[in-house]
Amino acid sequence: MKLEDIVLVKEHVKGRVMNYLSTLDDYMLIHTGLKTDSIVMSGQIAFDLAKTLTDGWKWSIVEFSEYKRTEARFCTSEAQLRGFLGGRFxxxxxxxxFAEQLCNAYCLDKVARLGIRLDGSTNGKIQFTYKAVERKYVQGDILHNFNGSDYRVxxxxxxxxxxxxxxxxxxMLVAIGTGTYTRYPKDEIPMEDNQTIAIEWDHxxxxxxxPSGIDFGLLREKYGEVREVENLSDFRTQQSDIFLFYKKIAESPLLETSVKEAAMNAMYDIFMTGREEVFRENLDSGKYDQRFLGTEDLHKEKVR
Structure with missing residues (x-):
């Protein structure tokens, strides 16, 4: 069983709430069967539940009566599971x-194999083996680390x-000495249902x-491979990389508005535009070349 197969359920009955762990099959069989025999409505309930896999805050709600309803979502991280068990929600x-008697047995077994107690704390009696896994990192990858967070490269x-x-x-952070590891209970053979693959970094x-307050050029110089800007072509490639970096942040649907606005402002401060077609036209026509040549024009006309 994968962590993402666990369904976190909050069942409200007459002002009392029971929390428990379920699977999709159990949840649909028990709750959807009581709610409706309509295939269309059952499909809608399953669809709403599936949406929680991509939204860390969304819960799927099913109303049975004024006295009973359920809130449910798929578990998307170890940190979220610990929070649910510990009462954070x-x-x-x-x-x-927490109704242990209502939990699916496979879910309880998964929790135990992760070294987590049913109150969300760590079971110190469970020891783990860590082994390095070879992986090449690519810009845009989503990486999970052992503290339960997800990071985009x-x-x-x-x-x-x-x-x-x-x-x-x-x-944002610079992860120095990043490595990928598989973690599984000591003295066990690593399998899909008992291992977690995630990243760690040395520092x-x-x-x-x-973003506007970060000197990315300095970071590249300090932590990156040496990449000399020897000619105008190298400089233009560098400028394109910087523009696309800010653009990716500004257009991300996952980030807060303030972060996206800061990235957009940085694009206008540096390149005088946030539109890629205008940037490309300016780049090809040499509008930014003054920086490489050391004769930058301070009178900038910003294009929106």
């Missing part, structure tokens, strides 16, 4: 219990030094979530 004004400075962005918070340089 509970309303303090409602009486909430914004730029690859070198084979193991990556510029990462937290996909939920927008914070992190945390940069915040405001």
């Amino acid at each position: 509970d309303n303090p004004e409602q009486k909430t219990v 914004m730029e690859k400075f070198s084979a193991r030094n990556l510029l990462l962005m937290d996909v939920n918070k927008g914070n 992190g340089v945390y940069l915040g979530a405001t």
